[in-house]
Amino acid sequence: MPDVAPSYADPVSNLRAAETRLKSALRGAGRPETAAKVVAISKTQSADRIGLLIDAGHRVFGENRVQEAEAKWPALRTRHADLELHLVGPLQTNKVKEAVALFDVIETLDRERLARALADEMERQNKMVRIFVQVNTGEEPQKAGIAPLEADAFITSCRAEFGLKIEGLMCIPPADEAPAPHFALLARIARRNGLKGLSMGMSADYAVAASLGATLVRLGTEIFGPRV
Ligand SMILES: *Cc1c(COP(=O)(O)O)cnc(C)c1O
Numbered sequence: 001m002p003d004v005a006p007s008y009a010d011p012v013s014n015l016r017a018a019e020t021r022l023k024s025a026l027r028g029a030g031r032p033e034t035a036a037k038v039v040a041i042s043k044t045q046s047a048d049r050i051g052l053l054i055d056a057g058h059r060v061f062g063e064n065r066v067q068e069a070e071a072k073w074p075a076l077r078t079r080h081a082d083l084e085l086h087l088v089g090p091l092q093t094n095k096v097k098e099a100v101a102l103f104d105v106i107e108t109l110d111r112e113r114l115a116r117a118l119a120d121e122m123e124r125q126n127k128m129v130r131i132f133v134q135v136n137t138g139e140e141p142q143k144a145g146i147a148p149l150e151a152d153a154f155i156t157s158c159r160a161e162f163g164l165k166i167e168g169l170m171c172i173p174p175a176d177e178a179p180a181p182h183f184a185l186l187a188r189i190a191r192r193n194g195l196k197g198l199s200m201g202m203s204a205d206y207a208v209a210a211s212l213g214a215t216l217v218r219l220g221t222e223i224f225g226p227r228v
Contacts, residue, residue: 011049012056014223015040018206022217025210036210039086039199041220044227047072053223054079062107062218064089066099073102088170088199088218090144093117100125107132107170107199110146112157119162130167132199133158135189137182138174145171148185155193168197168215179205183212 015038023033039062042050050061050072059082063069069085077083086105096117099106109115109131122129133155136145146154151169158164169190173182183200190198190213201209203222210217220227 011040011223011225012052014225015053015056015058015219018219018222021207022210025207029211031210031213036214036217038223039088039216039218040223041088041202041218042072042224043068043089043220045224047076049224050076051079054083060084060086062086062088066091066095066102069102070098086216086218096121097125100127100129103129105130105132105167108134108144109158109164109166110134110136110144110154112154112161115158115162115164119164128165131158131164132168132170132197133166134170134172135186137171137185138177140174143172143174148189151189152193155195166193166195168195168199170199170216172202173200173205180208180212183209183214187213 019038022036022038026033026035037060039060040053040058041062043064073085084104086107087099087103088107091099091106091108091114093114100121106129109118110133134145135151136143136147139147155166158166169186171182171186173179186200187198198214199216199218201214201217203219206217206219
């Protein structure tokens with residue numbers, strides 16, 4: 001890839017470049033090119049800019065706030081039948097109803113109260129939302145996610161007690177540390193719990209994440225440019 005700043009006015013070509021880089025990282029790790037896909041993180045982006053990606057064929061998007069997503073996505077969804085919307089930010093239990101109605105995938109399950117609320121609400125709405133458990137791999141007090149040492153028991157109770165089908169794990173490594181050990185830790189927890197999905201890697205580190213088993217990389221800045 002040429003070492004030039006991407007044109008932020010053109011999210012579609014930025015996405016294509018990111019996909020090329022992702023594929024080459026996957027190939028380099030001996031993984032199939034299709035083993036990981038890009039979740040375009042569209043928080044703070046206008047419907048017009050998101051629409052460019054939808055029109056270009058991209059289908060998988062992520063938002064970090066329920067309220068912002070509620071304002072943008074019902075209209076955007078009418079553009080295509082098979083859009084896939086992920087919640088990648090913290091979920092409060094008082095927003096579970098809206099989240100279950102709006103999202104296809106919730107990546108941030110991290111506590112029992114939320115597990116119970118999600119299970120109840122999915123039954124009420126008769127809608128199955130795909131679920132990832134967020135793990136706080138850096139054990140940062142200000143960050144959401146279950147502690148690594150509690151992850152196995154939590155995943156077990158999500159399955160046994162709440163009947164949730166967990167698809168995978170998600171993490172956001174500490175900003176000031178090398179991400180690889182965090183990605184490797186997440187992959188180990190997933191493996192020993194029989195989980196296939198790994199949502200890890202953002203704009204700064206998705207090639208590393210791809211080489212360590214990511215199945216979803218969450219890209220905001222790389223596609224849309226710096227958030228203002
Ligand atoms: C904003 C955000 C991203 C995207 O971050 P970039 O560094 O802009 O790619 C990924 N994951 C989560 C949880 C986010 O909130």
